[in-house]
Amino acid sequence: MRGPSVTPFYAGDIGVRGAARVRIGLPFIPMHYGQPSAGAPPAAIATAQRVLDRDPLGYTELLELREKIVAYYAATHGVDVHIDRVLLTAGASAALVAAYAALFRPGDRVAMLRPGYPAYRNSLTALRLEPVEIHCGPGQGFHPTPAQLEALQPAPQGFVVASPANPTGAMLDSQQLSALLSTCRARGIRVISDEIYHGISFGRRAVSALEIDSGTIVINSFSKLYRMPGWRLGWMVVPRDWAAQIHSYLINMFLTPSTLAQHAAIAAMDEHEDLERWVRIYERNRSRLIEGLATLGITRIVPPDGAFYLYADIGHLTRDSMQFCLRAVDEIGVGLAPGIDFDPVEGHRFVRFSFAVTPDEIEGALERLAAWLPHYSE
């Protein structure tokens, strides 16, 4: 192999061990992956079943879905997005790769947060771009500041940012996002705003970068709010004069995204009550998990504003988060993501809990941890 080597998703190893347990009938509580344990909205599944019976499922980009996405930006963010700017993708992952490939040249530097979503760093590396990590720890609420962007010398060519963020759930308010975007504008830094967790927030709505700067590349997905991670569907909104070129990248790299998923997604976008019901379940899970972990002595947590993660500092228990997570799955059947996935420098003392599971699974995980942690030693 002559390509750059990239690290795996360590949480994947936890998933493999969890699946092995399930195969032999042992319990497993899957809080390691960032995916809702409830499936797609029932109306989306019913639509998919109908479509399977009548549609040959060729390569398609459904205009109706792009129109619904335009309507979503008008209704939720009060922004007018021309339909030509909306491109359908095989999840936010394909959107990210196409954006990196189209916007940057090999060797360009792209800033991202640490801790942050591992694929930002790894897909930049795979494309021969250079990730530049901005450390945003709990002391600053996991929020990047304009001063940190200013301090990068020379200016990077790009900046990828998510709000709410993975793995911390930290959300930028309108002022914070505006300040970051204006620093980027002043320094000629292209922004990719990953809005995949929009719709999942607790107390306030997430602000889209499109409300502030229509020149931002925005990516989004049906994997989180719409609970359709395995359907592999997302979208991007791009400046109009770049749309044809970025679409060419997408078509050449991936052809079209799943046709079945596109039909189902149209139905999912109308399921407001069902979507909201699950967000409220996550909200209750969030409170219960924060409270339950506190009784177990895990208190160094910045309560997340959105997404469905708690990123906990468990430095009093371990200096090896991977070992901790491997033992949690093997010894008590609880799947957690090790901090080293998100932060190669300090992640050895953090773990991420996903609370996009059922309330019973939260109780089960807390009970198992309560019995296990007092005896845990390395």
Ligand SMILES: Cc1ncc(COP(=O)(O)O)c(C=O)c1O
């Ligand atoms: C911040 C972030 N961006 C992008 C993705 C990729 O999502 P997908 O390709 O399923 O849309 C994820 C998945 O967990 C994520 O957490």
